[in-house]
Amino acid sequence: MIEIKGISKKYDEIEALSDVSFAMPEGQVFGLVGTNGAGKSTLLRCICGVCKPDAGEILVDGEPVYENPAVKSKLFFISDDQYYFPGSTPVEMMNYYATMYPETFSKERFEKLMDALSLDKKRRINTFSKGMKKQLSILLGIASGCKYILCDETFDGLDPVVRQAVKRLFIHDMDNYGITPVIASHNLRELEDICEYVGLLHKGGVILSKDLGDMKLEIFKVQVVFKDKESLDAVRANCKVISEEHRGSLITLTIRGLRTEVETVITSQLPVFYEVLPLTLEEIFISETEVLGYDFAEIAK
Amino acid sequence: MTSQKSQNKITMFSLMKEDLKHRKWMLFLSAFVQFLFGPVAALFTFSDMESRYYYYYGTDAGQNAHKAIQDAVERMTQSYLPVMMMVIAVVGAVIVGVGGYRHLFNRKMTDMVNSVPVTRGKQFDSIYINNWLIWFVPQLASTIITTLIILIRAASYGFAGAALKSAVFVLVGSALAFACVMNLVILAVTLSGTIINALLNAAFIGFDLIIAFTLVICLCQSFFYTFSDLPVSFSDVCWVSAPISGGYLGATIAALPFDEGFEGIIYGFGSVSSFCLVLGLTVLIAIANIMIAYTLYIRRKSEESENGVSNKIYGFCIRCFNSALCGMAVAVLIDELFFYRRRYFDFWLIFFSVLFCVVTFGIIDMIQSRSAKGFFKHWKQMIAVVIATEIIFATFIFDLTGFDSRIIPESTIKSAEASSYIYGLGTSGSEYEKDPEHEGRLMETQEYNVSFEISPALAYRLITAEREIWDNDTSYLFDPMTGRKTKMTEDMWDHYSVNVTLRAERNTGVDFVRNYCVWDNEVIREIMERPGCMEKAYPFRAGELGYPRSIRVIRDFGYSSSKDIPLEYIEKVFDATVEDFRENYSVDYLEAWDSEYVYCLECEYEVTAPYGDDDSYYGTTLTMYLSEEDLRSIGLLDELGYDEYKWSWDPDQYEYY
Numbered sequence: 001m002i003e004i005k006g007i008s009k010k011y012d013e014i015e016a017l018s019d020v021s022f023a024m025p026e027g028q029v030f031g032l033v034g035t036n037g038a039g040k041s042t043l044l045r046c047i048c049g050v051c052k053p054d055a056g057e058i059l060v061d062g063e064p065v066y067e068n069p070a071v072k073s074k075l076f077f078i079s080d081d082q083y084y085f086p087g088s089t090p091v092e093m094m095n096y097y098a099t100m101y102p103e104t105f106s107k108e109r110f111e112k113l114m115d116a117l118s119l120d121k122k123r124r125i126n127t128f129s130k131g132m133k134k135q136l137s138i139l140l141g142i143a144s145g146c147k148y149i150l151c152d153e154t155f156d157g158l159d160p161v162v163r164q165a166v167k168r169l170f171i172h173d174m175d176n177y178g179i180t181p182v183i184a185s186h187n188l189r190e191l192e193d194i195c196e197y198v199g200l201l202h203k204g205g206v207i208l209s210k211d212l213g214d215m216k217l218e219i220f221k222v223q224v225v226f227k228d229k230e231s232l233d234a235v236r237a238n239c240k241v242i243s244e245e246h247r248g249s250l251i252t253l254t255i256r257g258l259r260t261e262v263e264t265v266i267t268s269q270l271p272v273f274y275e276v277l278p279l280t281l282e283e284i285f286i287s288e289t290e291v292l293g294y295d296f297a298e299i300a301k
Numbered sequence: 302m303t304s305q306k307s308q309n310k311i312t313m314f315s316l317m318k319e320d321l322k323h324r325k326w327m328l329f330l331s332a333f334v335q336f337l338f339g340p341v342a343a344l345f346t347f348s349d350m351e352s353r354y355y356y357y358y359g360t361d362a363g364q365n366a367h368k369a370i371q372d373a374v375e376r377m378t379q380s381y382l383p384v385m386m387m388v389i390a391v392v393g394a395v396i397v398g399v400g401g402y403r404h405l406f407n408r409k410m411t412d413m414v415n416s417v418p419v420t421r422g423k424q425f426d427s428i429y430i431n432n433w434l435i436w437f438v439p440q441l442a443s444t445i446i447t448t449l450i451i452l453i454r455a456a457s458y459g460f461a462g463a464a465l466k467s468a469v470f471v472l473v474g475s476a477l478a479f480a481c482v483m484n485l486v487i488l489a490v491t492l493s494g495t496i497i498n499a500l501l502n503a504a505f506i507g508f509d510l511i512i513a514f515t516l517v518i519c520l521c522q523s524f525f526y527t528f529s530d531l532p533v534s535f536s537d538v539c540w541v542s543a544p545i546s547g548g549y550l551g552a553t554i555a556a557l558p559f560d561e562g563f564e565g566i567i568y569g570f571g572s573v574s575s576f577c578l579v580l581g582l583t584v585l586i587a588i589a590n591i592m593i594a595y596t597l598y599i600r601r602k603s604e605e606s607e608n609g610v611s612n613k614i615y616g617f618c619i620r621c622f623n624s625a626l627c628g629m630a631v632a633v634l635i636d637e638l639f640f641y642r643r644r645y646f647d648f649w650l651i652f653f654s655v656l657f658c659v660v661t662f663g664i665i666d667m668i669q670s671r672s673a674k675g676f677f678k679h680w681k682q683m684i685a686v687v688i689a690t691e692i693i694f695a696t697f698i699f700d701l702t703g704f705d706s707r708i709i710p711e712s713t714i715k716s717a718e719a720s721s722y723i724y725g726l727g728t729s730g731s732e733y734e735k736d737p738e739h740e741g742r743l744m745e746t747q748e749y750n751v752s753f754e755i756s757p758a759l760a761y762r763l764i765t766a767e768r769e770i771w772d773n774d775t776s777y778l779f780d781p782m783t784g785r786k787t788k789m790t791e792d793m794w795d796h797y798s799v800n801v802t803l804r805a806e807r808n809t810g811v812d813f814v815r816n817y818c819v820w821d822n823e824v825i826r827e828i829m830e831r832p833g834c835m836e837k838a839y840p841f842r843a844g845e846l847g848y849p850r851s852i853r854v855i856r857d858f859g860y861s862s863s864k865d866i867p868l869e870y871i872e873k874v875f876d877a878t879v880e881d882f883r884e885n886y887s888v889d890y891l892e893a894w895d896s897e898y899v900y901c902l903e904c905e906y907e908v909t910a911p912y913g914d915d916d917s918y919y920g921t922t923l924t925m926y927l928s929e930e931d932l933r934s935i936g937l938l939d940e941l942g943y944d945e946y947k948w949s950w951d952p953d954q955y956e957y958y
Contacts, residue, residue: 011604050415050603067599069311072418083409085323092322099319100417102311 001026002047002148002182007056009042015204016042017053022199022209024182026147029170031195031212032184033285038201040184041080044150047182048077060148073101076146080153082137084125090114090136091121097140104145113139113169117162131157138166142173151183155190167194188282198281200288207288216278219287220262222253224274231269238265242287254279254287311419316427317434320401324435327400331393332439338385339443343450346381347373367458374451374460378467382447383474387551390436390475391482397432398486399499402598404606406495411606421599429487429591436479444468470554478551481583484590491597492615494608497668502610505619509626516630523633524697527705529802529816609669620665620682625690628658632694650698651691658690659683708764709805709813717760717805719828759827760805763817766824801828849875849904854943863903864943874937878902881931899935900927900943 002024009017017039024030034040045051047058049065049072057064063071084093098105114121117135125133134157141149149170155163171194173179185191191198198215200207208215219242226232232251235241240256249272255262259276266274279287321328350373354366404410414424451464489502521528597612610616632654636647662683663676670678677683696702755763805813819825852866852874866874902925927934 045412045603048416050412052602067420069418069420072416075416075418077412077416079409079412081409083407083413088323095322096319097417099315100311100419102315 001061002180003059003062004043004047005057005059007043007046007053007058009039009046009051009053011042017046018204019056020201020204020206021056022206024180024199025197026180027174027178028180028196029174029194030180030182031191031198031281032182032201033186033188033191033198033281034184034201035203036186037203039204040186040201041152043201044077044152044182044184047148048072048075048150050077073103074147076101076141076144076149078137078141078149078151078154080156082133082140084133084136086126088125089122090119090125093125093136093140094121094143097144101144101146106143106145110139110143113142117165131159131162134158135162135166138169142169145177147179149179149181151181153185153187154183155185155187163190170194188280188285192281195281200285202288212281215284217259219254219256219279219284220259221277221279221283222255222262222266222274223277224251224253224266225249225272226251226269227272231271234269235265254283311423313423313427313430316419316423317431320427320431321434324397324400324431327397327435328439330396331435332442334389334393335439335443336446338389339447340450342381342385343377343447346377347450347454349373350376370455370458370460374455374458374463377447377451378463382467382471386440386444386471386475387478390440390479390551393436394479394481394483395486395500395503397435398483399490399496401428401432402487402490403496405490405493405601406499406606408603408606411603415603421601422595425595425598432483433479437476440475441472444472474551474554476551477554477583477587481551481587481590484587484594488590488594488597491594491601492612493610494605495668495671498609501665501668502615502619505623509622512626512630513622516626516633519633519637520629520694520697521704523636525700525704527815527817529814607671609671616669617679617682620662620669620679621686621689623665624658624662624683624686625693627661628654628656628687628690629694631657651694654690654694655687658687662686707815709761709807711757711761713807713809714757714760714813715806715808717755717757717803719755719760719763720802720804755803755828757805759824760803762824762827763801763803763819764805764815766817766819851905853903853905854938855901855903866941866943870937870941874902874934874941875904877933877937878925878927878931881927881934882925885928885930899929899931900938901925902927902934 004020004022004024006019006021007017008015008019020039020043032040032043042051046053047060047065049067052066059065060071060074065071065075085096088096094105094107094110098107111121114136117139119128119132119135119139125136128136134154138151138154141151154166158166170179170181174181183191183195192212195212197210198212199209210218224235226235226249235253235255239253239262242254242256244254245252263276347370350369351366354369404414415421445468448464448468451467452461455461455464485507486499486503489506490499492502493499610619632650635653636650662679666678666683667673667675669675672678700706800816801819802816803814807813819828849871851868852871853863854866855863904925927938929935
């Protein structure tokens, strides 16, 4: 498990992370979502020991990570723009990482995956497309055999087929090798069908960190038509309404709380019509950030 | 999945191997350069020397084979190898120092390097060892092959020892130079986020101390009339400056066995102990540099890559120090080049110092912030630096410290020594006068500098004499801008003066050193009439110069005319002149020398040349003036027909030039 305890990180005057605390359970795909500049990349760089937090600590399986090779050997960081040595080939990069992860790196697996994705092992990487470079970095990470694979915007630039293939690879390795992928992204739709646990970052802080399933059980979108305004007031008073939108008589409410409790409150007002809909991860994210002042409606004006 | 054991398997060797894979080009470059300037150059030198000897001696070339081989070996071991290997070591040190830690200039690469399970310390060590290997292995191979070539070609002529000694000393010397420069560059790299900043930092750490020292000397010489010398010598500063001491010391060591013994090569250090001290100091600085670099490296934040400078305080120091230096240096240089040291306040001095201070600050800021908009990024600092620079500049221009006017009480003077050239004897060839290596050959010019102890009372008179004239004599120009008097009056040039350097040891133990231009004849007389002073000042009186090989009589009629004295009369004329000098000598007499002379005698001596073949000569000239009081000399010249001073001017009798 990766435990993040009150870490803060500043770049000059910019506060990238501010007292961030949460845990990433192992054996699950952890989605790290957040607005642009929320601190996702910084957090990943801190987790893998590239950056040292200004305050707080990060424990991986109970041990601090910074300058701790034993712990770092359990982590593989796939940057959003991975570095490759100038003029190098995939085989050379494979050898580099094989040297750095001597115990766990599997050259056979790497070569097999390269073949599966039709990537030329001996071609210079600087002739690869952006997507191919991304695939290569993922394959290097998977072949490293590390317990924790930290992916920064990994799915960006991948075609749909490869995206699905990568997701399957992660799931396969979770099942067979117990890896824990940590995927940072702002593409929430991509994460929704793979992530089991999600941490929401916003302006350097954590909004929430929960199991995605639980999260979806605690927040709902309700489309309702009331007979009168008092009914809406009653719902507002008895439920935790995060947002509401009016289109004629149709009111769309985003409400936090257990589904049964919410339905009880709404039905008690005898609505003309109501329907409870699950929120997508993107909607949850938008709702939560709106609460914190990230007003999308205002931005659009 | 992984354990502590797995990390242990990443050995230093595997890290070095991996690092070397990506720096093969450096290894190849190093090997190529060493091969080219080692074995290939050795073969070329032998071949070239033989060709020359065949050209000169034709069929007799075989008889001169020994000389040809000797020349080739000397060229290789005494000059070429020590210098070239040092250049390669220094350039190589910069390349591997910057190239080895190049990931510090690239954020993506830093992320990769720092994310792998290797400690920063181990990464640093593996790169550092590789840096040494990249340079040293080709260097060692090249030295061995070069030595073998020299041995094969020259051993039978008895040069085996020279070749072997050269190999050892070149290796040691270049290793020292390499270590000094590389450690310094690595230190600069760890303080930087880009290559250009790394090089800027290296130059700053390595050379700014020397540049600052040189500038202080220039400013003192430009604006202080009584400035003599700083208590710290230029070479002292060079020695404590790592790259210069490293490179120079390395070359010294490499050339050690071939000069005139150990004592000969280290004359610049004064003694063997000084040499060892400097050597030890240089090594200590090199070690300190790499230890600081190591500490900075392991503490360095990843995000500092691609930033201009990783340390804000250090960046601030570089901006301020360099801009202040550059502002003053350019102003003084322009003043020197275009205005010939005006030595007083001038608008252009201030203008150029402000301009170049601002420009330098802005450019460095642009480099450090990696943006053209960075020119005025720290504009408040820029203004502060400009003000500080002008205040420093003003302390020299206006002598705010009172350096020139300082008078120390006589009671505080414990002992004093005055040294002077007493009178400009007009000798040429003085460029060799401070060359102790050739002391025996050109000691004549050295002897003109007279140094002797003087009483505290006389020292005090020296200090106050000029001041009194300044305060009382209205012939001095008063500069309303500076509030200082200047000596630039035509009248003063006609007055006989003596430049005296005073070194007074004070009761506090601190030396008071000043250079005074003494105009007061009483003071001059008191100095000159000290026992032994004249013999030192005018060595020809004691016959120390020997007799000249030629004497030319020069008379100035508006046009200069000259005639050579016949060889058989040279000795007589010279003796007569010396006798007249002894008899008539006085300060008044000397004053008349260059203003009311009748004849000028240019006595040419030929002394053995310090360089070149033994049978060549180097000429030096002694100029003496004859007044009407010099009866013996004038009478003798009359006898020889040099009596034109009595006549009206007849240009047909004289040569012109």
